[in-house]
Amino acid sequence: MTSCKKLQRKKIICIGTSTGGPRALQAVLTQLPKNLDASIVIVQHMPPKFTKSLADRLNTICDIDVKEAEDGEQLKEGTAYIAPGGRHMTIIQTGGRAKVKIVDSPTVNGHRPSVDVLFNSINKLTNFDKIVVIMTGMGTDGAAGLVELKKDSNVYSIAESEETCIVYGMPNAAIATKQVDVIAKLGDIADTILNYIR
Structure with a gap:
């Protein structure tokens, strides 16, 4: 019964990053297969207009589809949606x-x-397996949301290791909450995600 229920659950991968993020996103997203059985939603701290060019560039080098998110669109598996800058x-x-x-x-x-x-919005989704990833960036954004997610959601959490971060602020803050399941080098994050959702 449990295994059947597990098979019916959709999967969503949520990534948060800031300083050094475009390079980190490229490293992770280019390793994900086109037939990925999950949707990906991404917050990269950026001002308006820059996120669309980032999404367009990543889309040309990734097997999955990458786009700037648009209001009202339905999430598709094998597609990454980057939050529009400034919103x-x-x-x-x-x-x-x-x-x-x-x-x-x-x-x-x-x-x-x-x-x-x-992260707080993802918390309200039902019948989803949730994978959250916090990568390089200044500050603490994502840590409080991770704590809330871990209270009552089915969540697997990954933080980028200090060794590969441009700035260790955001992953360090996440790790300090003691709610991170795996600390992984940048080059290992995609495999860590895939091993969990397979």
Whole structure:
């Protein structure tokens, strides 16, 4: 019974990153297969306009599809959605399907988009296996959201190791919460994700 229920659950991968993030995202996303059985949602701290060019560039070098997220679009497996610069991305559930909702609420942790805002919205999804990844970046964005996620959600959490971070702030803050399941070098993060969702 448990294994059947497990098979029915959708999967969502949530990535938060900041300084050094474009390089880190390239390292992870280029290692994911086109037939990935999960949707990916990403917050990269960036101002408006820069996120679309980042998404377009990653899309040309990745097997999966990569795009800047648009309000109201339904998440598809094998696709990565990057929050538009200067706006928060949340994920809502309607009729069992996950959709993007872009909001212009105030900054959180000094950021918009904010990793915590994304994580807090993911917390409300039901019947999803959730994988969260916190990579290189300044500050603590994502740590509070991780703590909330771990309270009552089915969540597997990964933090980038200090060894490969450009800036160890965000992963270090996440690790300090004692809610991180795996600490992995940048080059090992994609395999860590794939080993969990297979």
